[in-house]
Amino acid sequence: MSDQSFDIVVLGGGSAGYAVALRAVQLGKTVAIVEKDKLGGTCLHRGCVPTKAMLHSAEVADEVRAAGHAGVDAELKGIDIAGVSSFRDNIVAKKFKGIQGLIKAKGIEMFAGEGKLTSATTVQVGAQTLTGKNVVLATGSYAKSLPGLEITGNVITSEQALQLDWIPKRVAILGGGVIGVEFASVWRAFGAEVTIIEGLPHLVANEEESVSKQFERAYKKRGIDFKLGARFSGVTQDDSGVHVSLETGDTIDADLLLVAVGRGPVTANLGYEEAGIEMDRGFVTVNDRLETSVKGVYAVGDIVPGLQLAHRGYQQGIFVAEEIGGLNPRMVEDINIPKVTYSDPEVASVGYSEAKAKEKFGDDKVESYEYSLGGNAKSEIVGTTGSVKAVRLKDGPVVGVHMIGRRVSELVGEAQLIVNWEAYPEDVSQLLHAHPTQHEALGETMLKLAGTPLHAI
Numbered sequence: 001m002s003d004q005s006f007d008i009v010v011l012g013g014g015s016a017g018y019a020v021a022l023r024a025v026q027l028g029k030t031v032a033i034v035e036k037d038k039l040g041g042t043c044l045h046r047g048c049v050p051t052k053a054m055l056h057s058a059e060v061a062d063e064v065r066a067a068g069h070a071g072v073d074a075e076l077k078g079i080d081i082a083g084v085s086s087f088r089d090n091i092v093a094k095k096f097k098g099i100q101g102l103i104k105a106k107g108i109e110m111f112a113g114e115g116k117l118t119s120a121t122t123v124q125v126g127a128q129t130l131t132g133k134n135v136v137l138a139t140g141s142y143a144k145s146l147p148g149l150e151i152t153g154n155v156i157t158s159e160q161a162l163q164l165d166w167i168p169k170r171v172a173i174l175g176g177g178v179i180g181v182e183f184a185s186v187w188r189a190f191g192a193e194v195t196i197i198e199g200l201p202h203l204v205a206n207e208e209e210s211v212s213k214q215f216e217r218a219y220k221k222r223g224i225d226f227k228l229g230a231r232f233s234g235v236t237q238d239d240s241g242v243h244v245s246l247e248t249g250d251t252i253d254a255d256l257l258l259v260a261v262g263r264g265p266v267t268a269n270l271g272y273e274e275a276g277i278e279m280d281r282g283f284v285t286v287n288d289r290l291e292t293s294v295k296g297v298y299a300v301g302d303i304v305p306g307l308q309l310a311h312r313g314y315q316q317g318i319f320v321a322e323e324i325g326g327l328n329p330r331m332v333e334d335i336n337i338p339k340v341t342y343s344d345p346e347v348a349s350v351g352y353s354e355a356k357a358k359e360k361f362g363d364d365k366v367e368s369y370e371y372s373l374g375g376n377a378k379s380e381i382v383g384t385t386g387s388v389k390a391v392r393l394k395d396g397p398v399v400g401v402h403m404i405g406r407r408v409s410e411l412v413g414e415a416q417l418i419v420n421w422e423a424y425p426e427d428v429s430q431l432l433h434a435h436p437t438q439h440e441a442l443g444e445t446m447l448k449l450a451g452t453p454l455h456a457i
């Protein structure tokens, strides 16, 4: 095989890597992607897409349970896990085919195999050397564990959880962040007894505190147990399952322990340090143009410190392609990237929490209002409670929106426009929200902050 040269060589074909490639070819660049597993990466094969498919199955199960409430005579006979898996896998397969076709149609060259950075302009894949005027590192992340906690048998991460061909009766989940609470939501809807162990004082602790508290009440109501401020001390396994011990001396017996304690960067032994790239605890250090300490080498996605989200990776990928293309692009900073937890209830937010806004702008400069979904007709119809909270600067723009309730993920598109366009509540409150929709709750919040509430008290 001959060595080949491109304008850009991308190492890793996940959300971030393929976004670089797609935007770069639009700008007339020749691009190669090196991928050791499957194009689409974690998000498509082991993350966003398969988990959301399972959450949809979970939602359908709960809707059937609640059907009588809406006058529909239906009965949940059970969960067919093989059916859930094939529903999920078919969606992933279709999207995989789609992205493969797109990459091929755009003339992006794929190289299968484990790539290694061998200099600022070369990536080695097997016997082949690929040279790029620029190289973009996009090798993604893996599910972390705790020191001494081995992932084996019935101690699993999200990766094995997606492969399970049985439904656990009792599950312990270590970590009450987004991945932990999403699996808790699925398994509870499938009939399992679930206990979440979280070392911090709250579930979904990165969110606005009032949202975390409502989330905990909702989980309690769903019969999901959780231990907050609880520190894991060890786990044993035997024929009856796992026995998880906490520093308090408590033990939780379950069929499975899901370890959901965060994700680490995939950067070891890939030649990064040898090429002179500065690293920080395994993450790749970049400047505000996403360039590494080696000129011409960029990094995108989960290996860059900050939020680990697919749409952040896409944004960074587009940004780097445009930066290399000389377009001087702009980037939305992490704080203003929308975040969603797709559990039941959902949590969706963008921008500063009230506490963080006060810290940044000063206590007396910040104003907020929280509107209860109890006053929203559509929320009543779809059977959800929750709230929409907005944080604004006094006589200034909205700097944060924080929502909880079924389907609020669909509202975050508007919320992020408001925050990123630095809209004032006075601007938004003049615009219409169709009735009855949950968007009206966002409209009411803006009306109240503009001093002209219609339904808000």
Ligand SMILES: Cc1cc2nc3c(=O)[nH]c(=O)nc-3n(C[C@H](O)[C@H](O)[C@H](O)COP(=O)(O)OP(=O)(O)OC[C@H]3O[C@@H](n4cnc5c(N)ncnc54)[C@H](O)[C@@H]3O)c2cc1C
Pocket: 011, 012, 013, 014, 015, 016, 017, 034, 035, 036, 037, 038, 039, 040, 041, 042, 043, 044, 046, 047, 048, 049, 051, 052, 113, 114, 115, 116, 138, 139, 140, 141, 158, 179, 266, 270, 300, 301, 302, 303, 308, 309, 310, 311, 312, 313, 342
């Ligand atoms: C269970 C779960 C649920 C999630 N849900 C969501 C969600 O709902 N929304 C959301 O926004 N985010 C979600 N995420 C996060 C999201 O998946 C990641 O942020 C995203 O995949 C990061 O993209 P990336 O391109 O940086 O890395 P990855 O998607 O991890 O891609 C990196 C790619 O590089 C390849 N690679 C690595 N090393 C090499 C090498 N040496 N040579 C060749 N190829 C290599 C890998 O095989 C992989 O395909 C979820 C993650 C998990 C685990």
